[in-house]
Amino acid sequence: MIRVALDAMGGDLGPRIAFDGAIEVLSRHSDVSITIYYSPVSGVDTPAPNERLSLIPCSDVIDGDDDIVLSLFRRKDSTLYRSLEALSNGTSDVAVTLGNTGAMVALARYVLGLLRPKLYPALIRELRSNPLRCLVDLGANVHCAPSMLYGFAELGAAYVEAIADEEAKVGLLNVGVESTKGSSVIKKTDDLLSDCSWPKYLGYAEGTELFDGDKNVIVCDGMVGNAVLKASEGLLSFIMEKFKAEQGAASLLKSFYQIERRHGACLVGVRGNLVKGHGCSDVPATVGAIEYGIDIARADLCTAMQTRLCNEEIK
CATH class of the missing domain: 3.40.718.10 (Isopropylmalate Dehydrogenase)
Known part of the structure; x- marks a missing residue:
């Protein structure tokens, strides 16, 4: 029970x-x-x-x-x-x-x-369930040092490997994939993750990789993660509202959204x-x-x- x-x-x-x-x-x-x-x-x-x-x-x-x-x-x-x-x-x-x-x-x-x-504990949200893709953190921590972001990568990787029984592939959310881009915190976190044997780190990730691509754990601080999540949900609601007049279009989008991710976030x-x-x-x-x-x-x-x-x- x-x-x-x-x-x-x-x-x-x-x-x-x-x-x-x-x-x-x-x-x-x-x-x-x-x-x-x-x-x-x-x-x-x-x-x-x-x-x-x-x-x-x-x-x-x-x-x-x-x-x-x-x-x-x-x-x-x-x-x-x-x-x-x-x-x-x-x-x-x-x-x-x-x-x-x-x-x-x-x-x-x-x-x-x-x-x-x-x-540090972090909030994880499943962006997709098949294949599993996660975003971490979503707002549990706003001001994050490199060591905290490194910890989020560990938590996200452990979550994926526990829930989906597949290898975690971590990406660090950044304004670009080039090595010259990003804040000092992001660059230091990149150095930490690049030197570790686990989790597997695939480098910087851009926003276009949140829902598709090789990386199944996307790491960011809570301010960025919460903004990304709310913007994504707001866009979906906006599109569904615009498509109400189209026969079945809004319900199709809603069904896809319900299937592709879970409700709520998990504090790990x-x-x-x-x-x-x-x-x-x-x-x-x-x-x-x-x-x-x-x-x-x-x-x-x-x-x-x-x-x-x-x-x-x-x-």
């Missing part, structure tokens, strides 16, 4: 989205149980609990605009903290939240701990399986984020990545 801890309070559209998403997931997967951490909201009815659906009321909710300050770590009855705590104490196999990204990263480091000292580098969905997720997107969490829990992603990283560290 895969046990999911679901933070119901982080989404922009309220807990009803999480409730409905959980019920839909349970109807699809007989080997899944979900524990929902929620705060009672006037006018929103909770679903009826059963042997595979549990509801745990919490007294606190971390909002999207809450700052990452010391008091955050004392808010132990918040829905986000409680869902991460369930992951930490082994009562769940994966945690899913649609909430505050900064708070999630900070609390995950605090509650779960790091896979390896000085290896912490001791647990953790999925972050879009704050604006509707029910289908929430279902997708939960099912993504189920997939990585079934693959025992965290353990597989830790084993891969430790093997490289021992060499």
